[in-house]
Amino acid sequence: MALDLRTEKVPGNPVEVISGPGALAQIFTYTDKLGCHRVLVVCGKNVSRLPQVASLGEVAPATTTVEVFDQVEPEPSDRTVAAGGEYAHSRGADIIVAIGGGSSMDAGKAIAAEAGQEGWIFSQECAGQPTTVPDTVLPFIAVPTTAGTGSEVTPFSVITFTETHHKLVLNHESFYPKYALLDPTLLTSTPRGAQVAAGMDALTHAVESYISKEATGPSRKRVHEAIKLIARHFRAAVRNTGDLEAQAGMQRAAMMAGLAFSVSRLGIVHAMALPLSALFDVPHGVANAILLPFGMEFNRPAAMPEFANIGAAMGVLDDEQSIESASRQAVAAVRELAQDVGAPRRMSHVGVDKSAIGRMAADAIESPHISRNPRTVCMRDIIGIYEQAY
Ligand SMILES: [Fe+2]
Incomplete structure (x- = not known):
């Protein structure tokens, strides 16, 4: 298998996929393409300490700021989504970049929506009801550190609702990432x-x-x-x-x-x-x-x-x-x-x-x-x- 960087888009799916070693280093090319300059990285504590992630703020272009919300837990909850949305809003984030396993991808998608309307996530807790989203959903880039969920190319976000212990699959076309960066070097420390x-x-x-x-x-x-x-x-x-x-x-x-x-x-x-x-x-x-x-x-x-x-x-x-x-x-x-x-x-x-x-x-x-x-x-x-x- 060739291990150089490649870009592809599959018919019927809107996500542009960039894959190969070093894909994460290209992140600001893609935030820039989307006209976004206030990046919020959504991840868990361990991923936030990876050198490639911890250094993003230093390697970002002068016009771009990078903030990190590192509170994502395994099987992310509605409360984490609410906290992340509030953080994104308070920092004026204009794009969400989720780096991590399925939990971070799922949380990142929901945080991108929650940033547009405080408390939105709590309105989604009804099994079987179609997912609705706020008028504004921030653009979202997925950078997986595990090979499993496939969330980087799907419109799904799985969230656990704390009060009822329900785990619901939210599903909306706004949850498709704009880009997915598949960098295999990120998996080596998982x-x-x-x-x-x-x-x-x-x-x-x-x-x-x-x-x-x-x-x-x-x-x-x-x-x-x-x-x-x-x-x-x-x-x-x-x-x-x-x-x-x-x-x-x-x-x-x-x-x-x-x-x-x-x-x-x-x-x-x-x-x-x-x-x-x-x-x-x-x-x-x-x-x-x-x-x-x-x-x-x-x-x-x-x-x-x-x-x-x-x-x-x-x-x-x-x-x-x-x-x-x-x-x-x-x-x-x-x-x-x-x-x-x-x-x-x-x-x-x-x-x-x-x-x-x-x-x-x-x-x-x-x-x-x-x-x-x-x-x-x-x-x-x-x-x-x-x-x-x-
Ligand atoms: Fe699954």
Whole structure:
């Protein structure tokens, strides 16, 4: 894979993607193109200390100021969005640059809206209602430090509402970043556990997107590429976080899966993963890693040819197999990959209380992802999968 800087835009998606080592160093070229000179970086504490991030204020052109809001926590809350919006407003920020994992991307998108209207985020806390945004939403640039969420090319922002413990997916075209800068050197200092969770999230996006009822020819083509890249690079990226080719491969896979699921949406695994994070602070990617093999096994009867294709993309099939056996092998390959990278395997290992299964199932069944799942889902199915995965 070439590791020089490249710029691309995928048909049907508005985000211009700049990828390659050193992409972050180009940031002020793009803030300048947008006519913005008062940058607010949105990130977590650890990312704010990375040399490439800490030095942004020093390397910025004289006409540009850089402020940092470093209060983003894992699974960002409505209160963090409110605090970030207030900070952006008080500093006169005219652009948000989110640097970090999915949490920072999600928070950055919502902060870009909150900066335009104080208290906006609290008006969005109603499951099932369409997302509305203020008249003014600041432009937003995404700089991911994990390869997983795909948030850099999607219009989604996942926010946890503190009072109700609901984790809701906000979805508005204003949340598309103007630019995404994919710099693999930023991934080399991301902790291994976060890389595993992120990669499993990307794999879950890819699988659920491929079998979604709303998958299209182009979305499946992108996911096919994403799965091939994950099968080729995930183990190496986790084994040696300094492997730039592997990191770039995973970054590309996460982006391709993000492009696909922004069209196809997801399925039962994401619907069931969100309550684990909202109620027990299980990182999103870890929740997906645990639930993915069980969700695949549940869906397998309804999507055997698709699963066979997923197995082919992972390179684990031979020509003589029946579709049925190939679909089983795809599930086994995902299980094996998750095991090889050291992903957690049971809900009981990550602090989930078994007595909450009923409540989590009631939340999961309300998720819009359920309607895209290839197999019809009822409460009893969801409870059964949670119990298997416990
Ligand atoms: Fe996800």
